Amino acid sequence: MKIIDIHTHGIGGYDTRTTTEEDILRIAEIHGSFGVSEIIVAIYPSSVKIMRKNMIAVKKAMEKQKSRIRNQIPPLTPTLAKGGDGGVALPSRIIGGHLEGPFLNPSRCGSLNAASFIDPTEYNFKELIEGFEDIVKIITIAPEINGAIRLIKKMSDKGIIVSMGHSDATYAEAETGFNAGARGITHIFNAMRGFHHREPGLAGFGLLNQDIYIEVIADHYHLHPKTLELIFKTKNRDRIIIISDTVKESKKGKDRGRVKGITNIYGELSGGCMTITESSKRLTEMGFNKGVIMRCITKNPERYLSGNIR
Numbered sequence: 001m002k003i004i005d006i007h008t009h010g011i012g013g014y015d016t017r018t019t020t021e022e023d024i025l026r027i028a029e030i031h032g033s034f035g036v037s038e039i040i041v042a043i044y045p046s047s048v049k050i051m052r053k054n055m056i057a058v059k060k061a062m063e064k065q066k067s068r069i070r071n072q073i074p075p076l077t078p079t080l081a082k083g084g085d086g087g088v089a090l091p092s093r094i095i096g097g098h099l100e101g102p103f104l105n106p107s108r109c110g111s112l113n114a115a116s117f118i119d120p121t122e123y124n125f126k127e128l129i130e131g132f133e134d135i136v137k138i139i140t141i142a143p144e145i146n147g148a149i150r151l152i153k154k155m156s157d158k159g160i161i162v163s164m165g166h167s168d169a170t171y172a173e174a175e176t177g178f179n180a181g182a183r184g185i186t187h188i189f190n191a192m193r194g195f196h197h198r199e200p201g202l203a204g205f206g207l208l209n210q211d212i213y214i215e216v217i218a219d220h221y222h223l224h225p226k227t228l229e230l231i232f233k234t235k236n237r238d239r240i241i242i243i244s245d246t247v248k249e250s251k252k253g254k255d256r257g258r259v260k261g262i263t264n265i266y267g268e269l270s271g272g273c274m275t276i277t278e279s280s281k282r283l284t285e286m287g288f289n290k291g292v293i294m295r296c297i298t299k300n301p302e303r304y305l306s307g308n309i310r
Contacts, residue, residue, distance in 0.1 A: 001294075001298050002037040002302060003276065004036075004039070004298065005036050005244050005276045005297070005301075006040045007042050007100075007187070007215055007243035007244065007245050008027065008031065008243070008244050008245065009247045009248070009271060010246065011244075011275075012251045014027050015247060016054050016097075017054060019053050019054070019057050020057055021058075021064055023057065024041060024058055024060075027041060028091040028093070031275060032089045032090050032091040036277060037092060038092055038093045039094055040097065040098045041058055041094060041097055042098040042245075043055060043097055044100065044101070045099075048102075051102070051128060052131075055132045055136070058094070058135060061094055062095075062135060095305075096136065096137035096138075097132070097138075098138040099138070099139045100140045100186065101116065101140060102118045102128075103142065103145065103151065104145075104165070104166035105117075105168050108191050108193070109191070110190065111271075112166065119145075119147055120145060120146075120150075120151040121151070122154060125151055125154065137305060138162075139160055139162055140164070140166060141162060141163075141177075142164065142165070143169050143173050143174060144167060144168060144170070144173040144177075149177065149180045152180040156181030156183075159307075161305070162177075162181055162183060163184035163215070164186065164202060165186025165192065165202075165215075166192070167192050167193070167202050168192070169192070170193070170201055171200045171202075173202075175205055184241075184304065185202060185203075185206040185213070185214045185215065187217050188202075188203055188214040190222055207234045208234070213241055214231070214240060214241065215243045215245075216296070217279075218274070219273050219274040219279050221273065225286065228283070232292070237296075238295065239300065241296055241300050241301045241304060242276050242279060242280060242296040244274060244276050244279070246271055250271055250273055250274075251275075280293045
């Protein structure tokens, strides 16, 4: 059974803001030490030029990893499995990239750099992914910004999974994005319009539409325990995907991130502090059904990535 994290920016002092494939391979090794089988690495929004350089590093890492597997070459640094039997852990297999931007709403930038956001035009999209069509699996976009719906259709037609996020979308705008081809919602409740009784917004749409998938950060800080309870009581459980959203600072130093949330210089949450195996264990200890939680890190993300809507 594969354990899959579809949204990690980095971990243990490494992240995707790099031009070195070895940094990406280190991310895979650290996630692997926590029992994660596969990862999709998330690229930060920046200039198209810089994002492309980051994607080159990811592509080279994927190629190098495949070569090592074929030739049975051991990982760069053998690591012990965390909480396992003390054996050597295999690195997570890098299966693609998740572009978290740059087609996002500046008013809901969260910890991302709003100055790097650009218009969702076909020209900008082509400039961004040309040559990387084989590795880009997911793109996050704000459906309410001008031109986004047209681009959602374009990206979906190319076989890219479109996820809505960093967005101020109303419920109706979220529904329009879904009808145009969007299949997911990036870290529900975080970096989006809050749920309001007269305007449920993107979060409300994610909970009530039983076909769209939602990413959930299930660490100690991003969602209140009762919000997690609301999600699992309301949402189709086959459409919930637990993600880590870990960043460079996660797991850097002794248990950093367990004591306090990972924040930026403005005090905003900037990333998750738990791998998906850890947050899943936490949810089980909180009383959530273990079988349901395991589906959220195994079958659900696998189905999402396969394009199977059933």
